[in-house]
Amino acid sequence: MNKVLAHLSKFRIGLRTTKSAVAVFFCLLMQFIFSVDPTHIYNAAIAAIVCMRENTEESFLFGVQRFIGTIIGGVMGLILISINIYIPYYEDGLYLILVPLFVMFCISICAFLNKKNAVIICCVVFLGIVLDTTLNRNNTLWYIIHRVFYTTIGIVIATLLNQYFFPHDEDDEHQKIEV
Template sequence: MMKIGSRNIKTAISVFICISIFQLLNRPYPFYACIAAVICMKNNFQNSFVIGKNRMIGTTIGGTIGLALTLIFGNPSIVVGLGIVLVIYLCNLCKQSDSIVIACIVFIAIMTNLKGTPSYIYAVNRVIDTFIGIIVSIVVNVFPRIKDIRKQ
């Protein structure tokens, strides 16, 4: 029978902790924190840290550019397209090519998912939510290996 491994369990624990933190802080949407926790949970602390660092950098770059462009231009499709060029360019300029994908995703989320929320609030919340998930995942991955669960 296939085992349920420690990474599986740590991922579930990370998602549980993210949702619990959001409930305690009365934050409405744990979705982005949970996604970050799942993506950053790797087979060891070092790999989680590297993925988490790249995700934090990308989230910050994408969030900052998304916020700036929505404040200046709004979110017409041409601005979104040109913004992607700018996000990729800045990641490459800062030698952060491993952060490009998440920077673009965060940028697109900010440019297309405002739903009546002021852009600065939406952008700040997306960055905070993602950071919570990254930090939770890295902290959970510090704990010693959790025993694999096997069906007897």
């Protein structure tokens, strides 16, 4: 028991953890005040957590990459959703080849634009669109618009929290401890 207590006494919640929790709180508060669909707030909260970095500049730069990846993945998903009804045998199994090929295109576009931190979210958004059976040509554009909008809100919340509520202090040793 003493070993467990000794180990737990070393555990400290880091500043990035605290900032992430506060960012999620603000996303949820926005949902509460404006009665926003929880699905959209999910995208904002995830973006805020992912974009929360040690300082404002890193949060902003990572947020821009996430924003770009969201747009690229959304556009690639929209393209495939829009043309798949014209592709013979798509629903009969051709998608098994086309979806991975489009993932390669998504990654290649991010690499070409030198946005390596955009690759993951680009592929996640793309797969979220093309594998969601509720999306089609008519509602995919709205999904992308909502996804980009709420991702942007999460990025803004993370960046503003870093800038105004938790400014980076080079001398603060506590910031370097993360959980």
